[in-house]
Amino acid sequence: MGWFGIALPVLAIAVGPCVSAPPSPQACGYESCPKPKEGFVNLHLVPHTHDDVGWLKTVDEYYYGSRNTIQDAGVQYILDSVINELSHDPKKRFIYVETAFFYKWWQEQDDTTRHQVKKLVNQGRLEFIGGGWSMNDEAATHYHSIVDQFTWGFRRLSDLFGDCGRPKIGWQIDPFGHSRENAAIMARMGFDGLFLGRIDWEDKSWRVKNKTMEMIWHTSENDDSEDSRLFTGVMYNTYSPPNGFCFDVDCTDEPIIDNPKSVKYNANRRVGEFLRQMVQYSKAYRTKNIIVTMGNDFNYQNAHINFKNMDKLIKHINAIQGEGLPFNAFYSTPSCYLKAVHDSGVALPSKSDDFFPYSSDADAFWTGYFTSRPAIKRFERLGNNYNQVCKQLFSLGGLTREVRADLIAMREAMGIMQHHDAVTGTEQQHVADDYARVLNIGFHDCDDITSKALSKLMGSAEPVQLTNCMLLNVSSCPVTETNDDFVVTIYNPLSREVRPLVRLPVASTTAQYTAKCPEGKEHPTQVNVLPVEVLKIPGRPGQALGELTFLTGCVPPLGYKSFYISKVSKPKPAKKPRTFAPKEPTSLGYDGRYINLDANGLLESITIDGKTESVQMDCGFYKGAVGNNEVFGVHSNRSSGAYIFRPNGTLNLFAQNPSVTIVQGDVVSEVRYKYSDWISSILRIYRGAEPFHVEHEWLVGPIPIDDQGFGKEVVMRYHVKDLHNNGEFLTDSNGREMLKRRMNYRPTWDVDLDEKISGNYYPVTTRIAIEDGDNIWSVVTDRAQGGSSLRDGTMELMVHRRLTHDDAFGVGEALNETAFRKGLVVRGIHYIVPGSHADARKVVQNKVLHPWYFLSSSENIPFEDWRTRYRMVMDGLKQSLDDRVQVLTLEPWRNDGTHLLRLENIMEINDDPERNDPVTVNLNDLFAHWTVLEATEMVLGANAPRSEVERLKWTEIGSQAVPSVAPVPGLQITLKPMEIRTFLVKLKQS
DSSP states (O other), rough: OOOOGGGOOOOOOOOOOOOOOOOOOSGGGGGGGGGOOOEEEEEEEEEBOOOOOOSOHHHHHHHHTOTTTTTOOHHHHHHHHHHHHHOOOOOOOOEEOOOOOHHHHHHTHHHHHHHHHHHHHHHEEEEEEEOOOSSSSSSSSOHHHHHHHHHHHHHHHHHHHHHGGGEEEEESSSSSSOOHHHHHHHTTTOOOOOESSSSOHHHHHHHHHHHHHHEEOOSSSSOOOGGGEEEEOTTTTTTSSSSSSSOSSSSSOOOOOOOOOSTTOOOOEEEEEHHHHHHHTTTTTTSSSSEEEOOOOOOOOTTTHHHHHHHHHHHHHHHHGGGOOOEEEEEOOOOHHHHHHHHOOOOEEEEEOOOOEEEEEETTEEESSSSHHHHHHHHHHHHHHHHHHHHHHHTTTTGGGGGHHHHHHHHHHHHHHHHHHTTSSSSSSHHHHHHHHHHHHHHHHHHHHHHHHHHTTTOOOOOSOEEEOOTTTTTOOOOHHHEEEEEEEEOOOOSSOOOOOEEESSSSOOOOHHHHHHHSSOOEEEEEOOHHHHHTTTTOOOOOOEEEEEOOOOOTEEEEEEOOOOOOEEEOOOOOOOEEOOSSSHHHHHEEEEEEEOTTSEEEEEETTEEEEEEEEEEEEEBBBBOOOOSSSSTOOOOOOOSSOOSSSOOOOOSSOOOOEEOOOSEEEEEEEETTEEEEEEEEETTTTTSOOOOEEEEEEEOOSSSSSSOEEEEEEEETTTOOOEEEEESSSSTTEEEEETTTTOOOOOOSSTTTTTOOOOSSEEEEEEETTTTEEEESSSSOOOEEOOOOOOEEEEEEOSSOOOOSSSSSHHHHHHHETTTTOOEEEEEEEEEOOHHHHHHHHHHTTOOOEEEEEOTOOOOOHHHHHHEEEEESSSSSSTTTTEEEEEEOOTTTSSSEEEEEOOTTTTTOOEEEEEEEEGGGBSSSSSSEEEEEETTTTTSBBBBGOOOOOOEEEBOOOOOOOOOOOOEEEOOTTOOEEEEEEEEEEE
8 A cells, every 4th residue: 555545553763863964055045955855755844934014013013022912922032043043953944034024133133143144044044935025915915016025125135145045935825815916926026936825715625635736827818938937836734834733832732752761752643643644735735745834923932942843853754764654854945845846847737817815714705804994005005106206206316325215214114014914904903003103104204305306306406395295185285275375296107298187175165276387377277165074074184175176287207397376366257166956967077078967966877979878886885794703613604804804685775865966167077975974975077087087086984883783894886787797807916917707706616605795806906897898897996995796787896894893813803993083984086997908007007106296385486486496397208108118116226326127018918909019118218317328137026137047947737838038138128018127227317
């Protein structure tokens, strides 16, 4: 009988001397790996710790080990203890993942410790896996920020350890579902593989049975070359040790006692128990290599305990190899395991979809966190917007290295925000507050950079007083409210000119304003009265009662344009917005594009250039289920919570008779709806909006929870009546490629959903769409949300949640956000886009990298004096790039004057079939005021030249990869659809 069927006896283990320790490896990387033993099942024991960059405690609380009454965890002690253990035994290995913690620890070490750590890294015994600033979430994160957080983590590791500090493996062991785009990013960073911890329980069961726990992931529908394929392995026990074998100080599992004189001797039994589990592990994989994770959350605070027991386990497993038990155990790392699997020559199956949604049992779909804490999700999205503006202006303004430290706070804050318990909204409340505090510091430091850069670009001898209006979400901005004259400087981070429509709060509702561009031309303006619901937002500061809207015309790419705003002292008779209640069908709009309302003011249809489509919208809420949180029990009944969306029943729609007010103007027209005391919304249509879209602003909260004792999960729903999508819809993957979804379906296994609402929810980072042939409708979001198409022709998005019970997955608190002693009020926007996917993608770009407004008081400085004193317009690029191309990254990089530059083709092949050819950009003709002297192409993470990275190649079952094509060197850069190329460039001011 083969070893797979062996009945393990009580093992007779001789206690003898250990096999002599192998010498220390002399190289990092694959060369340092222990050699698997031929003819044996090789057990790769991987010591590791999973250190959340905030969750139940703040980042600093976790690092320093404070507030241990919440959770006993201190990262500094983990690293202290592990380094000490590794230093005393050359056969031991350890991996570390979260660079945010490691770099914090490194800064506190003396030279002796630093030297020892470098030695361990150079020997491959301390290996960095993943290597991002945090272990990012994959549902609520945008690809800009994913790339940035990896890049900054890599940068720190590269600075400290050179090539031996370059991670080669992805380690996404705790995120709650996995996106295809995140895997694509890892492939483009040069990773050889990716390991996952959590996948759907039914998916995992199927994969274990069919030996498909390891696969080759095809990560892009736009590029099926080797460059976009990635080995992906799902680990057997998530990321925990085998059951009963946690040797950490926080665990209560039985240690291994191998002194035969002790009455507690258990080595025979314990090794037998371990190997029985290894037999089960081995049945799920195709090679004679098994990865065995030996660690868990914040393990190894006393690493000696862990390693001493693992030493005994390894010793006694290997001691019985001669007795017909073909197991060989040793310390290893994920990369060494991966290399062993690769070298076995195994052919692996493939996968081309993603791992959403994730469920851990039939009642627990982790789809609530797609929306949880919507305010912090919006703050994070604004953080990315301002981070790109800040970095671009630093480079374009030619600021000195002395100012560069001010970039660090924002880089690190945004890296922390990508953590899978940060932007997800699955942290405790005091931790969410701390995340907001840290990000606010990043904003403040970037204010200094942007002010200095713009002052320099404006040609000012003295810094211009520039202010950020961070409270526009509650229509508050001190500069615009308290000054009759002010200047709005609009910076455009996109690589093509844009025509933004600016909305700013002002004190007066009756005053007239002029908006002068640099040439002195007056642009159309309009002042609307702010809605009562906005004025009543709890804690809203300021004195604004009105809102000024004006058309800007063109703002240059990677450039700015200033507008001089003046309150007219002697207003002339002018056409004011007309405000009225609906009495008959009404059409609002401009230039052949209209929203059409019925006699009650409800949206009935949208007209575009003579074609009218019946469109309706409504809103409602799901009641959050309250249950016992049992897992797979006869009476299992999960509660809706921070992670879990589990509605108790179907959608409760608000009555279709809201109070309606219509505001009709020459610049913008609005339809204001009030559904209840805690939910209202506004439809807006702007003159000249390109690509055409209709704005739907929603205001939700305080959500009542005392009325009937249950939580509520609020959704907005859009219905295109004559569009038949037959249960199929599309959602974006981290803001890039669109993935097709199908109701009640999974590509990997036959699914029969108990939870037919939450089980059909998917992450919507920026966009959801439905289509019926050429009839395509999208809704673009201003933050990450959960969404679906549960009925034909509909798209629904969850915008806010307030719940009364915890879902028992660790956070220990109900998701009950409050502010000013009331339930949290949240304000946001959906953009309804009728038209092509290409149009929707441009709207996404316009909103994700929205023009940034800088405000200055211009009291006592007339317009003519202002434009004489300051340069009011600046082009960062020589000309607008092709609208398919974006400068994804521009930032200062090293003290030698290099800058990091990424160029991206934002279009998919099928977005516009007539324009899906590659696009070429000449770096010599890119910048208006800088010349590119030289450019070195790097992998996506910017930590190695692309030409020097050769990834492992794999054999697939029934698939042949298209060979990758090396890029042509030089300054002519060609970009295929969805391609990102990364360069370190040296710039000289023209």
